[in-house]
Amino acid sequence: MDAFYIILTAFFIALSCGTLGTFLILRKMAMVGDAISHSVLPGIVIAFLISGSRNNIPMLIGAAAVGVITTVLIELLHKKARLQEDASIGVTFTWLFAIGVILISAFTGQVDLDQECVLYGEIAYVPLDLIVTDTGTILGPRPLWISGIMALIVLLVTRIGYKGFFITTFNPDYAKALGISTLIWHFVFMSLVSLTTVISFESVGAILVVALLIAPPATAYLLTGRLRRMLLYTAIISLLVSIGGYALASWLNGSIAGAMATVAGILFAGAYAVYKTKANRRTKVSFQKLPS
């Protein structure tokens, strides 16, 4: 049962991260997840200073809020200061992280308070964190419920807003010319990314989240030329990563998160091989077609 809980939680998180990651890659913002994993530090510290406890809920709210601020700052630097997207990501998250470090050293004293210990969970502990009702019934692991609800929200928003995400990602200027507010769509999307990554950090740890944001959609991108199919393939790859990663971890008796990220990498390499042979075959065929 523990294995089932872990695999299912990983799958739900991979599903939400992969769906959002698909659009992140297409918007050339793949490293935003990585940036958020660092930049949330000041949010955690401020939440701690206000609430006075290391309770989960205020920490999550603080982290998610700073996550959104991160994406706004990145966009602002990119659009207004005309900094390249990757450079503005680099400037934003290091700056916010540094503010967090200063806040810790100046105000929190001896409390152990970096995101490593406050925010980052460990997927192996998922089955231990159970929800127990007042009557004593066990409802299953808390991260499983949270990640399940989150996956549902992400899929629902993507389904309902599909056309909006499609057009504002492919050709924002054209969308604007049609009177569609690219700013609102961007903000909705980025808020969802921020919330999802922060919640996922808490359940399964940062490395796995960053890997799941990028690797499955990047793999799917190699295999298809249609957005809908890319999203479907990402979901299938997410499932393979969850099951395969768990199997690899139990076989090696090693880190589950590490094994899942490894499997994601192997699948990407496999897809790349398929993509290359396909491309080679195509060139050969077109050479044969040339009149001699």
Next chain:
Amino acid sequence: MEINTPALEVHNLTASYNRKPVLWDIDFQLPQGQLIGIVGPNGSGKTTLLKNIMGLMEPDSGYVNMFGQKLDDVRERVSYVPQRESVDWDFPASVLEVVQMGRYRKNNLFKRLTARDHEIATQSLEKVNMLEYARRQISQLSGGQQQRVFIARSLAQQADLYLMDEPFVGVDAATEESILKLLTEMRQEGKTVIIVHHDLQTAYEYFDWIVLLNTRLVAAGPKDDVFTSNLLQEAYGGRLTVLSRIGDLIAKKDFPLRESDFKEKEGQGDG
């Protein structure tokens, strides 16, 4: 010059990038039902002008009206074709999916496209001779085909005013001709088509009206009023090679004009 309900009116428009003015006090009106070229040397602000017209950039001062109204009130009647290089053609989308975007509206984003929308998208693809490529992934298209997809998407909007940014760039001669034919048909249906065009050589041949731009407005009017050696020199400055070509152009301009007059007379004779 006052025009009755101009398709486009740009009023005292000034725009800049990082405080460097790119457009300075641009002021002109363009009539409806014409094929109009915006022409000028590289860096003269042609694309910036289009972006300001479409509200993609905030001007420092001035305003733009279309059909005597603000863009937001006439969006349904205005269509924009961005530069082909402005999007990533490796994007996972099919030709038809891109053309269907022309049917997207602010208020139907959360709904499915109707059967009528699908029909219009298909017809638009047919008009640019790209129907057989409908299911093709957009990365597998040539430059000219990509351009035609963008034009089809714009046609699918069924607008009255079309603003196109360099639709002839990276397009082979045959495609250029077929696009031009399509634009001429659109004008016959009473549409107004405004095109940013970099090629002075073909501008006179293609357009009815010309806006000559070089950060400032040099001239805007019927092509014969604008294509004079003085105005062209003013727009293109002292660039020798261009200047010598301008001489050729003006010489050419006189000849085909007479020829076309001649043809028209002949045509009347037949009828």
